[in-house]
Amino acid sequence: MIFSRERPFLLVGAGKMGGAMLSGWMAQGIDAAAIVVQDPAPSPEMAALLSRHGIRHVTEVPQGLTAGVVLLAIKPQLMDVVLPGLKPAVGDETLVLSVAAGTPVARFEAAFGPVPIVRAMPNTPAMVGRGITALFPTTRVSAAQRDTVDRLLSAIGTVEWLDSEAQIDLVTAVSGSGPAYVFLLAECLAEAGRKAGLPADLAARLAEATVSGAGELMHRSSEPPATLRRNVTSPNGTTAAALTVLMAEDGLQPLMDAAVAAAARRARELAG
Known part of the structure; x- marks a missing residue:
């Protein structure tokens, strides 16, 4: 895995999709101590999940934290508010993984610089392990990072890798919606x-x-x-x-x- 307790997996947004993914990963036995969840107001169900597994919950990025992976599971309309506060947690080798519809790679590059980025489009059957997720990686994504993403998202269903970012909008229209x-x-x-x-x-x-x-x-x-x-x-x-x-x-x-x-x-x- 490309994240650890020292360079954790930072999940930004623990709503329905983020929560569904986190539930799937916990079922796969991923180390809860290597995960940090940032959400200003998690639902009672999500708060119970975090408590049950001992997952660290924060409302802001902890000072000094550099993530191995940052997963953006927030609404596209919140990007302008959220992205600036995440910059301290994104190092040169941090993988930025986004499941937000309609938010292009260029927007993340503008916020974080030339870091590896994967855009993902999952769907809600991920909540029962029957989702399908389409993925588009930038050229900076390493083989190890791609393998980690594949393993993580295979835990909640089928994975399909795309040839171009333009296909993401079409995937959104077919399987996302x-x-x-x-x-x-x-x-x-x-x-x-x-x-x-x-x-x-x-x-x-x-x-x-x-x-x-x-x-x-x-x-x-x-x-x-x-x-x-x-x-x-x-x-x-x-x-x-x-x-x-x-x-x-x-x-x-x-x-x-x-x-x-x-x-x-x-x-x-x-x-x-």
């Missing part, structure tokens, strides 16, 4: 069931179990989604009737195209 699209699908399916005549609570249970079960089936299967879809579609049957609507020219695909494009556009806007 994607869980919300799936949750909306469950909401819409439940509402359609209610409108068709089912009790609302039953429709919700059916929809949630169907979406989560189909996701698990896709996870465990070696078949692509299109094959799985065809496997449950009998000719002229009920599923085929529904798919005629969903796969029409004005069906689900153009809506998803527009949604992903809107998310990617917003990510670029956040980057300024």
Whole structure:
């Protein structure tokens, strides 16, 4: 590992994503004494996690601390406030790892100078060890640093390395924001069931179990989604009737195209 008790892993922001990542690392047995969490007001759940593992919690960077890794898990809108205060903790060999959407490498280089930087885009299924994280490293990232990042983020799901920083905005639109699209699908399916005549609570249970079960089936299967879809579609049957609507020219695909494009556009806007 590229961090230690002497050069700790500084986690800046212990919200949902930062907390999910920290929970995964604790489950992997990472030395809690090599981690420092900076957050002005952690949630009760996060405070309990920190206390349970004996992880050091601070509201400001401790004087004299130089980090091996600085993980930025804060909202992009807070960067102007937070980055200046972190500069004393960032040495020439400190790896800066950011999970903030729409915040380009150039912004971190302006704040910290020519240090190794990795931009990451995880998603919330990391909270249950089923996330996927896309990563873009700058040329200053060493093989050892890349290996550490890979090992850390593999603890909360799958890892994909990107060829260009521009791909981060597209990843944000597909997998970063994607869980919300799936949750909306469950909401819409439940509402359609209610409108068709089912009790609302039953429709919700059916929809949630169907979406989560189909996701698990896709996870465990070696078949692509299109094959799985065809496997449950009998000719002229009920599923085929529904798919005629969903796969029409004005069906689900153009809506998803527009949604992903809107998310990617917003990510670029956040980057300024």
